[in-house]
Amino acid sequence: MVRGKTEMRRIENAISRQVTFSKRRNGLLKKAFELSVLCEAEVALIVFSPRGKLYEFSSTTSMRKTIERHQKYNKNVQVNYSSNSKAIEQQNSQHLKYEAANLAKKIENLEASKRKLMGEGLGSCSIDELQTAENQLEKSLLNIRARKNQLYREKIEQLKQKEKQLLEENEVLCEKCGPRQGEQQNQEREITPYETTPDSHEVETELQIGRPEKRIMSLYITPHTLTCYHYDCT
Numbered sequence: 573m574v575r576g577k578t579e580m581r582r583i584e585n586a587i588s589r590q591v592t593f594s595k596r597r598n599g600l601l602k603k604a605f606e607l608s609v610l611c612e613a614e615v616a617l618i619v620f621s622p623r624g625k626l627y628e629f630s631s632t633t634s635m636r637k638t639i640e641r642h643q644k645y646n647k648n649v650q651v652n653y654s655s656n657s658k659a660i661e662q663q664n665s666q667h668l669k670y671e672a673a674n675l676a677k678k679i680e681n682l683e684a685s686k687r688k689l690m691g692e693g694l695g696s697c698s699i700d701e702l703q704t705a706e707n708q709l710e711k712s713l714l715n716i717r718a719r720k721n722q723l724y725r726e727k728i729e730q731l732k733q734k735e736k737q738l739l740e741e742n743e744v745l746c747e748k749c750g751p752r753q754g755e756q757q758n759q760e761r762e763i764t765p766y767e768t769t770p771d772s773h774e775v776e777t778e779l780q781i782g783r784p785e786k787r788i789m790s791l792y793i794t795p796h797t798l799t800c801y802h803y804d805c806t
Contacts (some may be wrong), residue, residue, distance in 0.1 A: 588621070596629055604629050614638060 583589040597619060599704055608615040608631035616638035617629040640642045688705045689712075697705070 594623060601629050602625070605631075614641070616642075758785075 583592060601617065601621070604615045604617045607613055611632070615629070615631045616635055618635075619627040621627065628635055630638055684693070685705075685708075688697065688701070689709060693704075694702065
């Protein structure tokens with residue numbers, strides 16, 4: 573039969589609490605004694621009752637010796653921890669210095685390569701170094717040209733899209749305004765018939781044929797009459 577799990581909480585009844593303390597205290601002291609005998613362990617147990625009464629057990633002749641050993645051990649642990657912490661800090665410091673030196677060297681190499689690519693400080697370069705720099709420049713040029721061509725293609729595509737959009741908008745506008753423009757053009761193409769005005773008899777047109785010094789005939793045209801005069805030039 574499986575025992576159920578007991579919920580650990582404070583016993584409210586004072587008598588029951590005192591009885592439980594006595595039983596568990598005796599069991600705890602018994603377990604401490606058995607542990608010291610069976611395993612040759614140095615055990616020290618200190619228990620204070622709810623009323624402040626002291627109960628203790630020590631596997632040695634004196635409880636004080638065990639307590640002093642405990643305090644000494646704690647001091648050693650603290651010293652060892654401090655020593656270990658200092659050692660770890662020193663290791664970290666050395667590692668950071670090493671990393672900083674490597675980074676400084678890499679930066680220096682990169683600056684030297686940059687100067688060579690810019691055509692500076694080539695006097696101390698060997699043929700192999702110059703060839704390497706030339707190859708790097710050619711590779712960089714290829715990358716730059718490829719990127720430039722890509723940007724050109726993207727720009728052309730954008731312009732095509734813009735052109736298509738403008739054409740569509742223009743077509744929509746033509747569909748909206750087309751009939752009115754057609755009517756206006758048709759009205760402009762119509763020929764207005766001739767209409768006489770009350771003052772049309774005052775308009776006179778003279779046509780003279782011949783040289784200035786010898787005019788042969790003069791022709792007068794009015795809106796309603798046509799008059800021709802002949803002159804003798806001899």
